[in-house]
Amino acid sequence: MSLKTSKLSVIPLGGTGEIGKNLLVFEYDESIVVIDGGVKFPGEELLGIDLVIPDISYLEKNRERIKGLFITHGHEDHIGGLPFILPKLNIPIYGTKLTIGLVMAKFQERAPYPESLIHIIEPGELVQAGAFQVEAFRVTHSIPDAVGYSLLTPVGRVVYTGDFKVDYTPIDGQNMDLGKLAAWGEEGILALICDSTNAERPGVTMSERVVGKTLCDWFERAEGKIILASFASNVHRIQQAINAAADIGRKVCVVGRSMESVVRTSIEMGYLRLPYPEILVESSDVENISPSGLLVLTTGSQGEPLAALTRMATGSHRQIKVEVGDMVIIAATPIPGNEKLVGKTINHLYQIGAEVVTKEMGQVHVSGHANQEELKLIIRLARPRYLIPHHGEIRHQVALRRIGHTLGYEDKDIAITQLGSRVELSADGMGFGLNAEAGSVNIDGLGIGDVGQIVLRDRQQLAQDGVVVLIAAISKGKPYTLLSGLDIISRGFTFMKEAGELVEGAQKVGIQTLTAQLERDQIEWMNLKSTLRDSLGNYFWEKTHRRPMILPVLLSI
Template sequence: MSDLSVNNDGPRAVSFEPNGTGYIRKNIIKIHPKVKVIFLGGLNQIGKNITLFEYNNEIFILDCGMAFPDSEMFGIDLVIPDFSYLVSNKNKISGLIVTHGHEDHIGAIPYLLNKINIPIYGTALTIGLIQSKLKERRMLGNAKLNTITVGQSIILGNFKIEFIHVNHSIPDAVGLAIHSPAGIIVHTGDFKIDCTPARGEMIDLAKFAEFGKRGVLALMADSTNADRDGYTATEKIINQSFENLFQKAGNKRIVIATFASNIGRIKQIIDCAIKYKRKVAFSGRSMLNYIAIAKQLNYIEVPDAVIIDIELVTKYTYSEIVLVSTGSQGEPMSALYRMAYSEHKKITVGPNDFIIISATPIPGNEKTVNSIINELMKLGCEVIHESMYEIHVSGHACQEELKIIHGLVKPKYFIPVHGEFKHLRKHAEIAKNMGTPSENIYVGNSGDVIEISQKGIKKVSEITLEPIYVDGSGVGDVGSIVLNDRKHLGQDGLIVSVVTLNRADKHIVSGPDIVSRGFVYVKESEKLIREARYTVTKAIEFCIAQNTKDWNNIRTKIRDDLYKLFYSRTKRNPVILPVIMEV
């Protein structure tokens, strides 16, 4: 006879044996359920956040984001997670929970739903943004979207998930308390501690403290700003900066570039516009989309007379207009980018424009943002950016805020998430200084599969992940070989050698002709082009002398000889395409 009891240390198996008059209790054995946590993205990188929680053949997914391509990914629009593990385990998946509506958390959802149609859970704004994304792709009809509220709990298989209000640079962001058979796992999501947020309430620290008192098995916390000391400034300080800048602008038209998702900041801009009797227009597809959804869900309440269509901007004087646009990161073809390069169809900027870039450049974007600032200034615009005024604050917690969360939650184990290696490592140091033993801290990598139980935390396996590139309408059809070819073409250019041979005896009928694209300017390199023609002729004569009849072997000989010539003359290796035609 046996029974199962539960205490603070986890389940215990208890057996009972007869002793003649009844049963005696024997053999108390601790059982340590193990929960698997699988990272398909979000570790050692910024973006592409997606994590799986698995127990007894049941999986739920946390977030499903994309990442922007780096400068080496020529022609790539975005990068999404490798869904191979999910596809091969699709019958185990109970749902997808989304912490908030930023692209690095929702951007890959349409690509996942193309493979697996699963229920999705999120707060109202988050679901609204996902709806818009799916509607655009004509995928909304089959989507299983579920709106949840803060404080609500849902059951997904063996997991009970409770939603905790947090502050971030987009409304309706949540953290999670995941009640698992192994214990409570707290995931902060992207967060900061803002005592005076521009919209809504401050983060629910009491709820984090409540779980800390109950006992938290593991904490997984945002590490994006772990290398920044102090506290992240409150969003409210931006309001005073806007007040000062609206006065400074005088009779000029005000153009403000910011993140389309920062609804709180856009509300502050609108409030300032109302105070200074200016109309507000929006430019940029994503900006218009976010504003429409925020208004529909009552996250922004604005008098109708304040908002005008961008088509009507020219009907007002410069001093009567505030234009809110995308492009704070210098994104090609964004509204601010097109203004800077005089390509915007409806807005022309110049000396009468006062431009505010209300964002900090994401690491790697500094050069692009500075280029746009320079172009705007060449047009005569006055440009204000974050190094001049406090016009941007981060949406992520700095070191002192992270310490507060660690102090409240008091986890047994800690896993830093959301960040590059330097961020994860620094957050691990903070956890150690807050009292978590180093052996209870796991700094992982995307692809890691770990097990967490009351007994320990350890890596048990690793999933090989391939980056999936989205290039226009193509998903996953561009691999590393194609990217290397694009990089090669971009750096060294292309040479095409065209020659026509007689089918019977292989002698040259016409050519060789040499076409250069991105390698050398032909008119200034006539000697090199003549040498190239001579090299092709000699290569063909050599093949004829060797009685080589296979076209591929002839092409290889031409290519190899041209490589040697061009490298010896230019120390560069262009992509060489030998073309042979026969008559």
């Protein structure tokens, strides 16, 4: 096969048409390179599901060709799927120091990933992965050590931004490498795969540094304890909060599993610097510190039912009690779907008599993604021939296409992808090839992928109107006779003890149906059950306008 006739395929197996579970595949002849492997949090229709990861059947089938998996940064939607994905693939992984540290922390509770396959890389370092020369370049985002990737391929250079914003004043001084992007742009970039999360938002995203200023202002006004809830991974924000606490002589207590873990990892690896070591206090020591001398850093900014702030708000946290006069700062925006949970937490806190500071009252949170003007800057610098919006729902992808239009791109230069789309790139142009197998795998408890459409549909029916079990014993031989009455057990339907009339009516209908059927010469058990299900289903609907799941149990004895 001649290289010249080969095409480069870009295949999003996650993170397109959705926010979450990012996984991007690059394929050229015998070489495959993967970027990221994230999770998505289940929508409310996915009852009981804990996590959703990308379907990687395509990668499993082509495992031999995968040259490596490169990671952009340490957020869950980019690394959370790796403990499920990597053991199936056993491939080399590459990432910057903090990112790899956070990935390894995820493997701690499981069998460790082989060390020989783990590679810490620096931005600017060249990694040859099959037909691809891969190079990380620094971007700014709401976690340190984030990068995008350039892939130099036989058909030209493609660049994936990863998640980014353009922060000119990052807390760690690690600027986004705009120069590199511009230099590649000079040389010629074939395609730019670009974060479209905030493509609907005009203007620019504020620098994380703004949050630091706002926090200082609020801290100065506080009289009781200060409790700050934020994403655990936003190390820069944690750094700024600790600095602000030091300035006014408050000690800092870190509470919540993921917050404790990230703070520990970040201190160990040098990404978080304490003004003086004794500023950190254990939560067991909190009772000895006056409220006006304390800052609590915690999880729960999304109102998650089990998170520390949520438990504090409901008075069920063991160590930290919220009291009248405490100030609670929620430094986050609710992820769509979490608004009500966050609202509940806020209301509980007010009920206690705490002061609650949210994003609406001052810039205690800024986004980690680029708004429209930043996106324009990046596209102007990179000047790619083709544009592929990624990391967003279709509304965001279309919004990035609209931005592309304003910069002179036409529809044919912009690829709106779906899960499994194969964007084919060559010197001749861009087109779509055959889709790759793609989708979602549900994780529920220890089960990976065993909860599918049928089980979920059953859970939905059970959730709506509960279940009714009908039990009867029937003689084995002819003449078929009912050996018992009809027992009825229900859960989640109605409070049966107070529904005597309903139950009696149901028994009557059920026994009539059964006897009529049993008088027949032949009985077919499946028919018998479905007839019983139908007649009781109609009866309950008529009486209650509900449709519980009906499970007939007929014992043939």
